[in-house]
Amino acid sequence: MVKSKTRWKIEEIDQELALRLQQRLHIPPLIAQLLVGRGICTLEEAEKFLGGSVHDFYDPFLLDGMDIAVTRVKEAIEAGETILIYGDYDADGVTSTSIMIHTMRMAGATFQYYIPNRFTEGYGLNEGALTKAAENGFAVVLTVDTGISAVKEAELAKELGLDLIITDHHEPPEVLPDAYAVINPKKPGCPYPFKMLAGAGVAFKFAHALLGEFPYHLLEIAAIGTIADLVPLVDENRLISKLGLKALEHSANPGIQALKKVCGIEGKVSAYHVGFGIGPRINASGRLETADRAVKMFITNNPEDAEKYAYELDMLNKERQDLVEAIAAEAEQLVLAMPEEETNVLVVAKEGWNEGVIGIVASRLVEKFYRPAIVLSVKADENKAKGSARSIAGFNMYEALTECDDILPHYGGHPMAAGMTLAVSDVPELRRRLNELARDWLTKEDYIPITKVDAVCRLADANLETIEQLERLAPFGVGNPSPRILIEDVEIVDLRIIGKDGNHIKCQFHQDGVTLDGIGFKMADISADLSLRDEANIVGELAVNEWNNQRRVQFILKDLAIPGMQIFDWRGTRGKADKLKALDGEVRARVVAFRPRGQEQLERQSASWRTLYLEPKPGTRQLVLYDLPRSFAELKEVLNACSTLERLYCLFGEEPDSLPALPSREQFKEVYKAVYQHKKLAHKDIPLLAKAKKLMPSAVSFILEVFLELGFLSDDGEVYELVKKTEKRDLTESRVYQRKKEALELETELLYSSYQSLRAFLKQLVLQDAGTKEKMYHGL
Template identity: 45%
Template sequence: MYHSKKQWLYPETNPDDVTRLQSELNISAQLATLLVQRGHQDVEAAKAFLYAEEELVFHDPYLFEQMEKVVSRIKRSVDEGEMVLIYGDYDVDGVSASSVMWHALTEIGVMAECYIPNRFTEGYGPNKEAFQWAADEGFTLVITVDCGISGIEEAALLKDLGVDLIITDHHEPKETLPDAYAVIHPHIDPSYPYDKLAGAGVALKVAHAVLGRMPEELLDLAVLGTIADLVPLDGENRLLAKKGIAALEASKRPGILALREVCGLGDSVLNEESVGFAFGPRINAAGRLDSAMPALQMLLAEHVEEALELAKQLDKQNKERQDIVKTITAEAKELVEASMTEDRVLVVASEKWNPGVVGIVASRLVEAYYRPVILLCHDPETGKAKGSGRSIDGFDLFKELSKNEDILPHFGGHPAAAGMTLQSENVAELRERLNHQAESIPGDVFVPRVNVDLKLTVNDVSLDLITEIGKLAPFGMGNPSPRVVVADAKLRDIRQIGRDATHLKVQLAGDKRELDGIGFGFGHVVSEISQMAHVSVMGSLQVNEWNGMRKPQLMIQDLRVDDFQVFDYRGKKKSVQELKDLPKEHTSFLSFQGTSEDFPLHEDDEPLNRFVVLLDLPDDEGVLAEKLHEGVERIYCAFGQGDSFFERLPSREDFRTYYVHMATCERKNLRENLIRLSKERKWSKNTIQFMHQVFSELEFLVTMEDGLPGVNPEAPKRDLTEAPCYQRRIGRQQLEERFVYASLAELKERLQSLRSNKMQEAYT
């Protein structure tokens, strides 16, 4: 067996719904199943999801209760020549939202400038110093994008300064809302029909209203924040994402072209992964290491040369960010392993860390420990700790943090992620409180789980199926890339690949088709999965294009072997020394002949572990059968490592020659002549000892007065087979023939039979 690292959960679907969609929309059962799982049981709803660009339209922005008030105030700023400050956030969503808002306002004549706070000196969201600066500089209207809903004190200050504040945000609001001129927020506006917009999406709604049309030319910017901020890609977000990716692909915006070049995507077809894994990290890198303004300037650049210089700067910062993340992740794991292994919520802090990347590191720790994680950076000068948190399904991080507002003066976010600032002296208290709160959360919430969308066989997987599944794209939150399990597949090949052999390549076989699988970071499982195993592999399907050939490929995320496994270390096929690396707490080493002194041998009075290493074979198969039990998951057959293990049984001529030698040789020359005779007959030491033991058990030889063996003249005539050790040797020889010279398939069948018989005895 090989246990999967996560629980695989299979959501139930109503087969009638699947059949109806399959028939009405003329799609496969697999695609119909995926639509039902995503909540689109109704034919019209499923059709709208599949064909969003034809079936859906953007909602009227004036459905926001205060949108008319917002547009009127913005247009008044044009009439009165006011200076307007767009106040954004330093992540991809904030930067893209700021650029969307700037383009819309300047198009109608607003004198607008953008302000992105510095993560290190100002922190997340509005701050009093920045708002004071804005008033001093003559700005009479401030419009926040992707932030502001938590800035109660800051809003009050701006009001006292006589500056109007329009908040556009999508983050979780607190119980008390800021006293602003107007608020555009889909979560708190019951009149707007969709509440999952990202900050860039909210900014796009304002742009739509201000311009009096949907600004299609800004979709390439709005899609960056929508995908990178991990909002659900359903409803209006799905339409925005689909149209936005198409706009991104066709964009001639200098900043987008520059990003394509530094990411090596100049000729590639862009998709949601281009944003999530290429564009997004580089835009984010600026705000994580320094000011985010270069990222905004790149998106607003009017010339390719300027944009390219800025994109190269972001690319360099992203590489620096990657190195920093690697170092901090290792240090944070050391702290967890040292004192927090029993914690349900990990709150980890240090003075050395860069606060701009702790959100990424928190995500890495969630992956490693499957616990909610908060990473904080102490600033000894201010006495404050600043950081980010990431959570797991079933633990609403924003809700749980909200219970600690007395020690969390500044925080905001979502159920899955949050940012915060608090006094360093309160970090230990926060850790203690959150862990106490987590005690009421059911324990299974903290067990890694993954939803599997489809259970397939190798024969089910085809290019047509992958193309059809692709109709669900773009994938993201609320519409994840489908996870499939290719179940109980024959293993045609399994091997390590990559320069350092850390990756895995498998070839799965069905009755009609074969399927390649690639698992990055899974190279270690090669030693834990037998060539004879039937494996179930979980992952995502994609098309592998190489040398003009296109074929399906499975990107492996987890594996499982449900069957009993046998590993072949017989003879000299593999080094038996590898077996010393097996986990000691799970492994028992068995030696029936006492010939293996290099290993910590299993004690007879202790139960066998899950993994059993057979260093040799017993004289009787029943002895082996008695040892096995249902808990034994793997057997490593390592017998036959030595050259003398499979010695032939001495012939009757060998026995006669040995007996004659003992009967006729002079006593003083007994040892010397026996050595000469053994060389002539090519007897090993074991052979001589065996023949001597046989004759002794039959009482043909006895110990004489001089201490040397001699012939017993009174011994009755008996056959060699009457000697118990001869009988055992015959039995072991037969056992060797059955186990040593068998194919791996035959060996597994025989061991499985012994184990199964033992299991049946246990139940009867």
């Protein structure tokens, strides 16, 4: 048995709704089920989801405050007033700023842009920047991707005579800033139909409203910000991403062309390319330095400058990756050294950790340990620790921090991610309180990751046509993940470890005459738990592997389970001790030797596998059959003693019986005739008789033992002598004959059979034992 590493939550589908969509849209059943599973249940919703065009965008003036803001900006443009675009340093902030710069250029505005420094100014509007803006003669400050919580700063802007227009998408506080205009789809009372726009999405809507026409040329930048900000890719976000990704494929923007080049992106552009290629390089700028060069890359018209900026971002991203790896390694060591009572919520802190990457490190800890995690960068000279938190399902990080607000001067976020600042001396207390909350809020099951399974299908359904249909659901991301498919009862027919560091597995699955290639990234650790011909349930994603102009379906393995008992075929292994050492793991195996020779070998080898046990007991999960059992009863007794058996290792194979086959009745007659003619047979003459009858001496000895038991012969230890006047008896009446017959049958079944036959035979014995136990239990 191999247990899945995650909890599989299979989506319950309203089959009636799915059938209705399937029939009305003429789509495959799997696509209809996936749509319903994503909450797309009506014909109109499905058509919009699968299609979608610029005509499906909402009127930007439905955003509350948009008309006031656009009117003021137009007045500023006509009056020649200077506008300050105030942005943010992450990928969403950079793209929002870039969208607004392009918009102001097209509108003929006089403007400048400003992005605060993460390390010296921190996030959001700050009073120093506003004061400087007023001193430099700016009339309007237009924020993008920030400002919704800037209550004090808005008051200052008013005092300084600045007209502050806020465009943001973050959760609004109870008291909104008293600004000239506040544009945020989440603002209370805002009638905008879709609330989940990214900052880049809000900036894109502002561009549409100000320019008076749909800004096709800004879709690609808006798509980057939307995907990189991890907002749900549904409704208008889906439209922005879908159309924007298409625009990215043929972009004329020099910065985007250069960025695609350093990312190695050619041809079709997917959300994956943005999320794992483009986005991280934009973010790297603001994480390690300032975000200025990322903005310059998006807004320049000079290809050479664009290439220079893209190259610098690529170098910064590599530096960021090295930094993350180093800090993550240190953080993991701190976690491993923690006492158990402090591991429900992981709180790690160290001086010198870069504030710009601690959020990524927190995500790494969650990924590795599946625990809520907070990573804090310490400034001992200021007695300050600044941290970033990531959580798991069931543990609301924002609520947890609220419970600790007396020691958190600054904190904010949402259930799955947050940020905070506190005194270094309060870090142990924060760790203690959060771990205490986790003990109250979480169960043991909550610490097992969840894998949402979107659909269940057969291996035959995993074909190129299905994948082409699945592509209609793209782009995939938050809110619209790549479909996870469960395929049950597949046979593992090939299994190899691959990769430079041996971290991945390559496998093949077989079912009903269909074979499917599979690959499991960073899953090499499970290879030791798998055996060829195991029947597995697999969860993963369908993809196309293109090689040498050939397209083949590939299953990206995410998790795997093997229900019931596994049987490992180690028959004939010469290095038995090495095999036993390999089982000296977390789950201790028990080993049984049936024969004296095997028992002696085990006693000699015991020093090298001290954690193994010589006899099966109730509760045994792993059992090794060291040598061949001598009877079915002996084998059944051992298996019957292991009611919870998950893995059975067959290590026998070097000790076949000295009698390769049971002598025939004709051979019994020939030996009897020889003894009858001479009336007696000395033990020392057995080899001569065997040679004469073309038998092995062991076969002749066996025949004589059967005759002895049946009373046909007597034996004084040196000579067999014929007994006169004996009754006629059948060979099957001999217990010696029956035992040898059974032993040879068992040896054939266990030692000379194929793996499939061996597995079927042993599993049947276990099932018979289980059935007997169940009958006995119900009979009490």
